Amino acid sequence: MTTPTHALILNVDDNDGARYAKTRMLARAGFDVIEAATGNVALEKVREHSPDLVLLDVKLPDINGLEVCRRIKLDPLTAATLVLQTSAAAVHTIDKVRALDGGADSYLTEPIEPAELIANVRALLRLRRAESALRESEERFRELAENIDDVFWMFDPANDVLLYVSPAYRTLWGRELAPFERGADHWTVGVHPEDRTRIASAYEVLRREGRYEEEYRIVRPDDTVRWVRERAFPVPDATGRTYRLAGITTDITGRKTGELLLREADRRKDQFLAMLAHELRNPLAPIRHAVEIMDPRKSLPAAMLDAARMIVSRQVTHLSRLVDDLLDVSRITQGKITLKYEIVDLATAISTAIETVRPALDKKHHTLRVELPSTPSTLLGDSVRIAQVIGNLLSNASKYTPDGGTIVLSAELGAGEIAIHVRDNGIGIDADILPHIFELFVQSENSLERAEGGLGIGLSLARALVELHGGRIEAHSAGIGQGSEFIAIWPQSLAPASRTPLTKEVVVADEVQTRRVLLVDDSVDAASAMSLLLETLGHEVHVAHNGFAALEAAGVFAPEVVILDIGLPGMDGFQIARTMRERADTVGALLIALTGYGQASDRQRSHEAGFDHHFVKPVSFDDIERLIAKSGAPGLPRNLAPLQGHNGTAG
Template sequence: MLVTVTETTELVRARAHEVEKIRFKEALAEQALRESEQRFRQALEIETVGIIFFNSENRITEANDAFLEMSGFSREDERAGVLQCDELTPPEWQITTSRAAEELKAIGRAVPHEKELFRKDGSRWWALIAMKQLNGNEAVAYVVDITDRKRVERSLRESEARFRALAEASPAFIWQVDPQGNAVYLNQRYQYMFGRSLEELMPTGWRRLLHPDDAPAYLAAFERALHDRARLRHRVRVRTAEGEWRWLKSYALPWFTARDEYAGHVGISIDITEAVAAETALLEADRRKDEFLATLAHELRNPLAPIVSALTLIARPDGAAEIPRLLPVISRQVSYMVRLVDDLLEISRITSGKVELRQKPTDLAIALHNAVEASMDQIREKELELSVSITDTPLIVYGDMVRLEQIFANLLNNAVRYTGKGGQIWLTARQEDYKAVVSVKDNGIGILPGMLPRLFDMFAQERRSGMGAQEGLGIGLNLVDRLVQMHGGSVEASSEGKDKGSKFTVRLPLSEITADGKSGQSPKVTFAPHELRVLVVDDNQDAAEVLCMLLQSMGVDVKAVDSGSVALATIPHYLPDVVLMDIGMPGMDGNEVARRIRAQPQFNNIKLIALTGWGQEKDRQLSHESGFDHHLTKPVNFKVLTELIASI
C-alpha cells in the first residue's frame, strides 16, 4: 500500500500536535503539583501548630518548624530519623497513646487528647494532639503546645487548694454567697462554733443564728451590699452551740467571674467578743473618769467655801474674836482636802507599781486600834456609836503596819461617811481557819444591788440623796482592795439593800512567824526644842513664815531663807541641827543643795528633811540619793513633823 508524501506529512503533524497536547497537560499537572506542594509547604510553616507525619512504625517522617521548635529537635535530627513517637512519650502516657492509636486505626482519626511529651533535653511539655490517617502507611498529627495553659490551670488549682486549706484552718469564719445571698461555701469553723452541719447552715440556715435584736440591721446591710455590689462591714451577735451569744464582725467584697459577671460576695467574720467587752469597759472607764473629774471639782470646792468664808470673817476689824470658833472649821476642811490629795497620790503610786510593802510579823490588833484612833474625830463629830470586838487570840499577819492601818481607817471612814448622825458602826476581828477576818459593819444607807459588783472599781460612786455633803472621790475602796490583795488577802462587801447598812469583810492570811511583841509604833522621844536650831528653806515665803511661827511657838530656834544659794551661805555660821527644805525651788533645787551639803564632811551631823509637794516614789528615791534623811509631803502633818524632829 503506497502512501503519498502529503498523507505522510499530515500524519506527522497530527502526531506532533497530539504529543504537544500531552506535554502541555503534563506541564499543567506539574505546575498544579508544584503549586499544591507550595501550598502544603506554606501550611507546614504555620508557627502555632506543629505538624508531623509518621508511618505505621510510629517513626516521624516529616515535621514542620513549629513542632521542631516545640520539642527542641533540629532539622538534622529529623533527617537522621531519630524522631520516634514512642520515645517522645513518657511511660505514664503510653496507655493514652495506645488508645488514640487504636482509635486512629479503627475510624481513620483520633479525637484531640492531651498528654505530656519529652523535649530533646529531657524536659517535658504539654501537647494537645489530633490525628488523621492519610493512607495505609502514613498518618498526620496536629500538635498545639498547651504548656502555658496547663501551668495556669495548675496555679489555679494550687491557689484554690491553698485557699481551701487556709479557709479550713482559719479561726475566723470564711464564707461565700451567690447573688441572691444564699451561702455556697462555709468553712469548718461554722460546724465547730455552732454545732450544726454545713447542710443545715446552707443556703439560708445561717440566718437563724443571728441575735433577734441585731438581725434586722445586719440583714439590711447584707442585702444592701448585695444589691449595690458594694463592700459589707457590719457586726452582729450569734448564738453558739453552748447557747452563748458571741459578737462577730463581718467584712465582705463582691467578686466577679472572668467575664466580669457578678457572682456574689466573699467574706470573713471575726469573733470580736473580747474586743467589744474591752471597748465597753473602756467607755465605762472613760465615763467614770469624767464623773471623777466632776466629783473632784465638787469635792475641792466644798471645803474651800467655808475656808474662804472663815478667812473673810477673820479679816474683818472684829475678826479676832471669831478665831476660836472658826479655826476648828478651817482645820477640818483642810484635813479633808489633805486626805483627798493623799488618796490621789496613793492610788497613783499603787497602780503604777511603785509601792513596796515593808512587811514583817505584825499584830493586827495594834493596826486596828491605830485605825480607830485615826477615825475617832470623824466618829465623834457625827455622834456615832462604835463597838469594837477583837479576839484575845493574837492575830499575827505578815504585813506592813502603815498600810494595814490605812486599809481599816479607810473602811471606818467609809462607814462614817454613809452612816447618818447617831448611827452605829461595829468593828470585829476574829480567827477563821488560818486567816484573820476583820469586818466593818454599819447601819447606814446601804448599797444598792446594782452597785455591789463594781463597788471596788476605780472612781465607782453611788449618787443618792441622804449621803453626806462630802462623798469622796470613789477611790478609797479601790485603794483598800489593792492594798489587801498586796497582802495576799481579799475584801468583799455585802448589803441587804437601801437603808439596811453595809458590811465589809477583810480576810488576811495569818503569819507562820509570831510577832516579837513590839507595837510597831514610833518610840516616844522626849522633845527638847530649846536644844535645836532649824533652818527652813522655801521659796514660798508664806509657807516658810507660817512654819517658822509654829516652830517658834514651841521654843525652837528657827531661821528661814528663800533659796538654795542663801541656805548654803547661811549654814556655816548658823550651824543648824535640822534643815527643812523644799525641793522644787527655782535656780538651785533642794536636791542639788542637799548634794552640796553632803559634799562637806563637817556638816554630816545635820539632818536634812525634804518638805515638798513632790510625793511619788521616784521623788522619794531621788531625795534619798541626794542626801536627805527624811521625805515629807506638803501639807505636812505638824504632829508627824514635831515627832520626827524630836526623834532627831
C-alpha cells in the same frame, strides 16, 4: 483544659460529606478533630477521649442526636462537655427548642457557614474556659478559707443560694454545718437560717451601695457573746457581671472588748476628775472662812479663833488623807508598797482605826458596836496598813449609813485566820454594783453617797492591802435598803498578843534649845508660815527663796538647821544639799527635806544628797519641832531617824 486552638472536638454526623466538610473547617481553624457516624460510637468516644466540645447532628441512624446530648449531660463523667447541636433547616425550630431543653449549650441550623461555625465553637470554648477559671478560683478560695481562723462564705446571687461557708463557722458561731436542703452541689452547705438571711441582705446592700461592711454582736447557743466584723465584695465573671458574692467574717471580740473597756475607763476617769475637783474644793471653803475669822482686824474672842484653827487643822488633815490615798493607789499599782511585818494586836489595830473615823461616826450619830474574841488575838502584818484597812471599811459603812444608824465591827477566829466583819444597816448595794464594788473609782449613784463625797478608792485600797498580806476581802448585801457587810480575812500569827503599853514621845518646851534655822522655799506663803511658827519657839530664822540666795546666806548665817524645799528655781534642793555637805559652815547642820515629792526614788535621792530627814508636804509642825529638839540633845547623833517620812513612816 486545652487552649482554644488545640481544643479537641468530636464531630458526629452520619452524612459522610457533611462530616468531612465540618472536619476540614475545624482543622483549618487549628482544632484537633475526631469523628463518629452514629450515636453509640459518639457516646463511647466522649467517654474515651473527653473532648472539649461535641458537634452533634440531630439525625443519626441509631440514636437520635437529642438523646445522645441528654445522655452526655446526665453522665457525671461527661456532664461538663460542651454540646453544639445541629439540624436541617426544615425542622430546626422545634429541634432547636428540644435541643436546648435537653442540655445543649448552643444550636446551629444547617447548612452552616464556615465562619459562623468557627465563631460559635470559639465562643463556647471561651465561655467554658471562663467558667473553669472561676471554678478553679473558687476551689483555691475554699482551700485558703479552710486554713484560717476567719469565716469565709460564698453566695450565688442569681439563684439566691449560699454556696460555701468555711469550717471556722463552727468555732465562731458554735453551730454545726449540715447539708443544705438544696444540696445538689457539693459546695452547698447548710447554716443557720438567720445567717443565710443576713448574707442575702448583705448582697442587697452591696448591689445598692457598692460596699458592705458591718459590725454586730452574736449570741452563741451556749449564751456566750461574740463581736464580729463582716465584709462582702463582688466576684465578677469574664463579662464583668457579679457572678458570686464573697465575704469574710472576723471575730473582733478582743478588740471590741478593749474598746468598751477603754470607753468605760475614760468615763470613769472623767467621773473621777469631777469627784476629785469636788473633794479638793470642799475643804477650801471652810479654810478660807476660818482665815477670815482669824483676821486680827476683826478682834474676835479667843474661843472663836481656837474654833477657826481647829477647822483649818481638820480640813488640812482631810486634804492630806485624800493625797495619801491617791499616792497609795499609785504605789500599789506600781508594786512599790512595802509591808513592815510585826506581831499586831488586833484590839490595838481596831482602836487605832476607830480613832481615825470617830469624827465621822459622831457627826452622823452612829452607834458603833465592837465585838471581839474573849482571848487576845494577833495578826502578822503591817500595823499601819491593817489599821488603814479597818478604818476604810468603817469609813465606808459610815458614809453609806444614814444618821442614827448602827455599825457593828466584829472579829472571828478561824483555822489560822481572823475574819474582821464590818456590818451596817445602811442603804445597801445594788446587785449590779456588787461585783465591781472593789474596783477603782466605783461608787454608788445614790444621792446619800454623793452628798458624803469621796473618791471611790477606799475599798480598792482595802482590797489591795489585804491581798498584799495574803488575805482576802468580801462584800455582801441583800440589795438596796438592806445594809451591807464587808469581811476582811487575814492570816493569824501564832504569837501571843502584845500587851506592851504604847508610849508617846513628848518634847518638853523648857528643854528645847533655840537654833539658827535657814528656811529655803520658793513659796513665799509657805516660807512665811513656817518661819512664824519657828520664831514662836524662839528659833532664829533666815528665809531664802532660791538656791543661790540660800548658799550665800549660809556663809554668813552659819545655820544649825536647814529646812530645804526640793523643787526650787535655778538650783534644786539635791544640788544645794550636796554643796552644803561639802562646806565647813554647813557640813554639820541638820538637813531636812520638806517637799511635795514623796516617791521611794525621791527619798533615795535625798539620802544620797546628804539630807538627814525627808518629809512630804503638808507635815505636822510638831514633827519638825521634835526633830529640831532632838538635834540638840546631849550625847545623841544628829541623824536619829534617817529619812523619816510624813506621819512617821520610814522613807
